[in-house]
Each structure stands twice: as structure tokens, then as C-alpha cells.
Amino acid sequence: MTQAPIAKAHVRCELNGQPVEFLADQHMSLLEALREVLDMTGTKEGCNDGNCGACTVTMDGRIVDSCLVLAPEADGRRLETIEGVAPPGGLHPLQQAFLEEAALQCGICTPGFLVAAKALLEREPAADEHRIRHWLAGNLCRCTGYDKIVRAVLRAEAEQPKPRARRSGTA
Amino acid sequence: MHPFRYVAASSIDEAVAVLREHGARARCLAGGTDILVQLRGGRYELDALVDVKGVPEASAMRLGRAGLDIGAAVPCYRIYEDAKVAAAYPGIVDAASLIGGIQIQSRASLGGNLCNAAPSADGIGPLLVHDATVVIAGPTGTRTVPVDGFCTAPGSTVLDDDELVVSVHVPRPPTRFGAAYERFIPRNEMDIAIVGVASSLVLDRSGKRIESARIALASVAPTPIVASKAAASLIGEPPSEEAFRAAGEIAAGEASPIDDMRGTIDQRRDLVRVLTRRTLALAAQRASAGAAR
Numbered sequence: 488m489t490q491a492p493i494a495k496a497h498v499r500c501e502l503n504g505q506p507v508e509f510l511a512d513q514h515m516s517l518l519e520a521l522r523e524v525l526d527m528t529g530t531k532e533g534c535n536d537g538n539c540g541a542c543t544v545t546m547d548g549r550i551v552d553s554c555l556v557l558a559p560e561a562d563g564r565r566l567e568t569i570e571g572v573a574p575p576g577g578l579h580p581l582q583q584a585f586l587e588e589a590a591l592q593c594g595i596c597t598p599g600f601l602v603a604a605k606a607l608l609e610r611e612p613a614a615d616e617h618r619i620r621h622w623l624a625g626n627l628c629r630c631t632g633y634d635k636i637v638r639a640v641l642r643a644e645a646e647q648p649k650p651r652a653r654r655s656g657t658a
Numbered sequence: 659m660h661p662f663r664y665v666a667a668s669s670i671d672e673a674v675a676v677l678r679e680h681g682a683r684a685r686c687l688a689g690g691t692d693i694l695v696q697l698r699g700g701r702y703e704l705d706a707l708v709d710v711k712g713v714p715e716a717s718a719m720r721l722g723r724a725g726l727d728i729g730a731a732v733p734c735y736r737i738y739e740d741a742k743v744a745a746a747y748p749g750i751v752d753a754a755s756l757i758g759g760i761q762i763q764s765r766a767s768l769g770g771n772l773c774n775a776a777p778s779a780d781g782i783g784p785l786l787v788h789d790a791t792v793v794i795a796g797p798t799g800t801r802t803v804p805v806d807g808f809c810t811a812p813g814s815t816v817l818d819d820d821e822l823v824v825s826v827h828v829p830r831p832p833t834r835f836g837a838a839y840e841r842f843i844p845r846n847e848m849d850i851a852i853v854g855v856a857s858s859l860v861l862d863r864s865g866k867r868i869e870s871a872r873i874a875l876a877s878v879a880p881t882p883i884v885a886s887k888a889a890a891s892l893i894g895e896p897p898s899e900e901a902f903r904a905a906g907e908i909a910a911g912e913a914s915p916i917d918d919m920r921g922t923i924d925q926r927r928d929l930v931r932v933l934t935r936r937t938l939a940l941a942a943q944r945a946s947a948g949a950a951r
Contacts, residue, residue, distance in 0.1 A: 493661050493662070493663050496664060512661060513661070513662065513663055513664040514659055514660075514661050514662050514664065514697075514707075516694070535698065536695045536698065536699075537691055537695060537758070537761070537762060538848065540759070540761055543761055546764075549735070549764040550760055550761050550764060551761050551764045551765055552761045552762070554694075555689075555690050555691050555694050555695070555761075555762075555765065556690065556765070557664055557687075557690065557694070557707075557709075559664045559666070560664075560666075560690075560709065560711075562666075603760070603761070621846075621847065622760055624759045624760075624846065624847030624848050625758065625759020625760055625761045625762060625847070625848055626759075
């Protein structure tokens with residue numbers, strides 16, 4: 488029995504602050520759609536089964552493995568990928584810290600680490616080393632041994648603008 | 659991957675209609691952290707995947723007088739980030755906050771954990787020791803079954819092809835109740851339990867005797883199981899290291915583990931002893947702390 492071909496899904500979402508509209512196979516992952524339909528190849532495919540975090544993006548502000556999201560699930564959602572991390576003409580402080588601390592070698596895992604670490608710092612600007620390691624446990628790196636990555640996140644955290652001291656004085 | 663239709667259902671009826679149409683060739687999608695991996699790995703083929711995250715009953719979480727209702731598609735983070743739920747159900751939060759990593763917790767749900775029916779499921783043990791029930795919807799309406807017995811074999815459940823899990827109901831715990839879940843894995847995160855143990859107990863008014871207890875074991879049988887003899891051994895006993903150790907010994911006998919790539923039979927039995935003792939101690943501590951509030 489031959490089945491009628493399945494129509495493509497029409498997906499409308501916000502991607503790195505811009506409205507985006509695209510067609511994708513209904514069984515296509517968000518990762519495939521980003522790379523192959525939208526030609527945004529900053530997001531990397533590592534394991535393609537949710538273990539390595541190389542394909543980490545944010546969806547409505549929460550980090551997800553884009554290999555474990557279907558493209559049509561992105562309809563109506565707000566996405567951010569590595570392409571949205573750097574401000575125009577510069578680097579995000581985390582990217583700068585990754586360079587300073589040599590927190591990458593082959594670089595395949597780096598976009599995922601940056602997107603995940605950015606989400607952590609936005610949520611918990613004073614996360615300690617233990618928390619950083621816990622938060623990044625879903626991201627694998629086979630080059631650095633992780634210490635340099637953790638140091639880079641701590642450095643970016645230390646260099647971020649301090650929130651103004653409260654008038655009451657006590658911390 | 660075999661092409662399938664993605665259907666974003668907005669009601670239970672709509673979801674059931676798609677399941678009816680496709681029979682065994684359709685399944686529900688919650689967080690997708692297991693099903694998409696299985697489809698991509700070719701474990702089975704589907705013609706339709708029904709996303710239930712838009713079904714109000716499946717995406718709601720309500721804490722009320724009767725207990726906690728967790729929609730089948732509620733992701734783990736919503737459970738542990740809810741301060742009231744976290745305070746009232748620490749045993750469930752233990753599991754929700756250690757399933758996968760942060761990315762997985764953004765998506766994975768306890769309903770999905772139940773339907774995936776892995777012997778090693780982290781989310782099922784805590785539900786078992788809370789006497790939780792599963793609300794199932796199908797063509798003729800809804801039915802409620804205990805979590806105990808919901809999983810029938812690895813990857814199998816009591817669900818018919820045209821049924822879906824709508825939510826899980828966790829009864830409001832009695833006073834002086836405590837629960838805890840711990841698992842053993844070789845690293846700290848992102849791994850499958852070699853053994854997981856959930857325990858709960860209720861202390862008597864004096865706080866010096868155990869009134870009732872429940873113990874559930876993961877990764878030591880074809881499904882997560884209740885260790886009822888071990889739990890029964892605790893009734894009337896003081897919440898002591900000695901009683902917990904004895905219960906652990908009995909629980910090890912109730913387990914029927916296998917040797918596999920993750921662990922051996924002996925290691926698993928030993929882990930049941932250790933984790934039963936530890937989770938009972940933590941549950942007792944939480945029961946006392948709750949009583950003191």
C-alpha cells in the first residue's frame with residue numbers, strides 16, 4: 488500500500504529575535520531544520536540522541552537538545568541559537584572568556600556549551616563552580632577535560648557588570 | 659527515519675481520534691526524549707505522533723487538598739521549580755531533578771517516563787511509594803489505575819493502542835510522611851540507573867515508631883517493583899539504622915536483577931541494600947522535619 492506523501496509542516500517562530508517562517512518534513516528534527524533548511528550551521532550535531540548537548544539551543548528561554556525537538560514543535564516558539572549569542576560586531580563575554588581560557592580545541596561542542604552557559608548566567612549570575620558543572624553536565628567535550636570550560640564560565644561571570652548594590656547595604 | 663505525521667492535539671478527544679485512526683502505528687509525544695531516540699534508532703515505526711503538550715489536562719500541574727495532579731507532559735523542571743510542590747513532594751523532586759541533564763529536564767515528563775516503561779525509570783519509584791495513580795483516557799472515557807502494575811514488561815504498559823496517559827495523581831501525604839529517591843550511576847549526571855531505590859514512611863504520633871512504609875526498586879526487575887516484604891518489616895519498628903539495614907537486606911532478596919553492560923547481579927543486590935538504607939534514613943529525616951513544621 489502506498490501512502491500519500493505527508494505535507495510539509497509550516498513553521499513560524501522567532502529565531503534570534505527575528506520572525507522566521509519555513510517548511511520542514513513533519514518528522515524532521517529542529518536540529519536538521521536549523522542546519523539544512525535555514526542554513527544556520529552554527530548548531531552542531533554530535534550524538535543525535537540527547538546525550539552530548541552539541542545541538543543545544545534555547546526554546547522559550549530554556550535549553551533543549553534540538554535533536555530531540557521536532558521542527559513543527561518550534562511553531563510559535565522563541566528560539567535562540569549560537570548565531571544569536573554575539574552582539575553585532577563583537578563577541579559575547581562568554582565567547583571572549585572561552586578564547587582567553589583556551590576553553591576549546593576542536594570546537595564542535597563549543598556552540599552548545601556557550602548557549603547552555605549563557606542561559607545559566609542569565610538565570611543564576613552568581614552560580615558557583617559546582618552549579619556550573621552540574622548545569623553543563625548535559626554537554627560533552629572530548630578535548631578540554633572541562634576544567635578550562637568551567638574556568639571560562641567563572642571568568643565571564645566575574646567580569647559581568649555587577650548589579651547595583653542595594654541601598655539597605657546588606658548582601 | 660520512517661516519515662510520520664506530527665499532530666499537535668489541543669484536546670483529549672482529538673488525541674484519542676488520531677490514536678484510533680492509526681492503532682499501534684501512532685503514539686503520543688510529550689518531551690520526546692525517549693520516543694524520538696527510539697524512532698531514529700529504528701526500534702519501531704510510526705505513521706503519526708500526537709503531541710499532547712497542547713492538551714490542557716496533560717500540561718497542567720495542580721496542587722490541591724486531595725494531592726498533586728501532574729499532567730502527563732509536564733516537564734521535570736516545572737515540578738522542581740515549583741516551591742510548594744518541591745516542599746510537599748521532595749521524593750518526587752529527587753527524581754525530577756536527576757533525570758538526564760538540564761536540557762532533558764526542559765522536556766522530559768513523568769508521564770513519558772511511565773509510558774516508556776524502562777526497568778530503570780527514575781520517575782516511577784517515587785510515584786510507587788506515594789501510592790500514585792494514572793489517569794488514562796480512551797474512546798470510552800477515562801479510567802484510573804495504580805502506578806503499581808501500570809508497567810507490564812520492559813517498554814510495555816497496560817495502555818491500549820487508542821489510550822493515552824492524561825495525568826498522574828499523587829495523593830496528599832499524611833502528616834509525618836517522608837519520601838526519598840536515590841540511584842547509583844558511575845558519573846554524577848546523565849546516566850541510566852544501575853539501581854534506583856525510592857522509599858517512603860509514615861511515623862506515628864510519637865515520631866518513634868514507623869506506622870507504614872513503602873519501598874520501590876528500579877533496574878533490578880523487568881519493571882520498577884514494590885518491595886513489599888521489606889516495607890512490611892518496618893511496621894512498628896523505630897526509624898533506626900538497624901531497622902533500615904534489615905529492610906535493605908530483605909529488599910535485596912525481593913530484587914531479581916540481571917547481569918548486563920551496566921552492572922552485575924551481585925553489585926545490584928548490594929546497591930539495593932545500600933540505597934534502601936539511605937533512602938529510608940532520608941525519608942525518616944524528612945518525616946520528622948515535616949512533623950516539626
